[in-house]
Amino acid sequence: MRNATRFQFIQSQHVPGLTVLNAAIDDFCYDRHAHEEYAFGVTLAGRQDFFSGGQYHKSPPGHVIRFNPEEVHDGQPGGEHTLGYSMLYVPTAQVDPLLAEALGRENTSGFRPPGTLIQDTELRGAILELARLVSLETGSCIDQENALYRVVARTAQLGGRYQDEPGIRRPDTLLQRAKAYIHAHLEQDISLDEISQAAHLSKYHFVRLFRRHYGITPHQYVINCRINAARRALSQGATASEVALRFGFADTSHFNRRFKRIYAVTPSQYRRDIAR
Known part of the structure; x- marks a missing residue:
């Protein structure tokens, strides 16, 4: 059945910052963007087509999609059927200590899990269980924490690779400085000259190096970071008009349009969802 597009965000009452998105999509396409947290999702119906890591992917039902923090991606339904999926957004502060413990290391510095599209029954089950607990607002704090640990532990078990700090190339270091400057000045009217300096x-x-390295322009990245910061502010109770003014959007309508291209709902709809 067509015209079944709907999105619902639910925030965990037990695990700080953990948010679930349950979605059904017929005709919506996400702009390229990146989240500051980890994202773990499962395609439930239809097919999810997306770009990430320099490649185009197709996720049929039962497959897991995982995005690391700052990993640029988009998304849209593929084929003729409604796309249904559940996605967990989990702050790095919740994932990294668990991941380090599962890896038997002091921290997760340099660790990169393999692949974005995964076919693994155990990981899929753990993600869906945590999404169920949060969506139905059921289970205790320890139930949700245990489900999250299962997600992270299985991620570690699937392996990965390490990028040691001495091996980081100079362009990476320079671009990280630019990103740090952007994050430090999100509420100010910054220019390309200032960021490049x-x-x-x-x-x-x-501009050329940034786009080649991250898959989006510096301008898109600035907007993306402001939208992510706006989402956090909305989660803390700020109104859409307050957030629009704070992060430099021309007006609430402009903020609404930008927010919806990344989170599929308006800021007010998002705030209403997570306030329940």
Whole structure:
């Protein structure tokens, strides 16, 4: 059946920052964007087509999709059937200590789990169990914490690779400086000149390098970061008009349009969902 598009965000009452999205999509396409937290999802029906890591992927029912923090991606329904999926958004503060423990290391620095599209029954079951507990607002704090640990532990068991700090290339370091500058000035009217100077690069070289490295332009990244910060503010009770003014959007309508391209709902709808 067509015209079944709907989105519902539910925030955990037990695990700080943990949010579940249950979605059914016929005709919506996400802009390329990145989240600051980990995202673990399961395609339930239809097919999910998306770009990530320089590649295009197709996720049929039962497959797991995982995005690391700052991993640029988009998404849309593929084929003729309504796309249904559940997605967990989990802050790094919740995942990284569990992941380090599961890996038997002091921290997760340099660790990169393998692949974005995964076919694993155990990981799928753990994600869906945690999504169920949060969506139905059932179970105790320890139930949800245990379900999250199962998700993270299975992620560690599936392996990965390490990128040691000495091996980081100079362009990576320079671009990280630019990103740090952006995050430190989200509530200010910053320019490309200022960002490129923070990276010690010429403006035009910086723009080309940034887009080649991350898959989006610096302008798109700034908007993306402001939207992510706006989402956190909405979660803490701020109104859409307050957030629009705080993060430099021209007006509430402009903020609504930008927010919806990344989170599929308006800021007010998002705030209403998580306030329940």
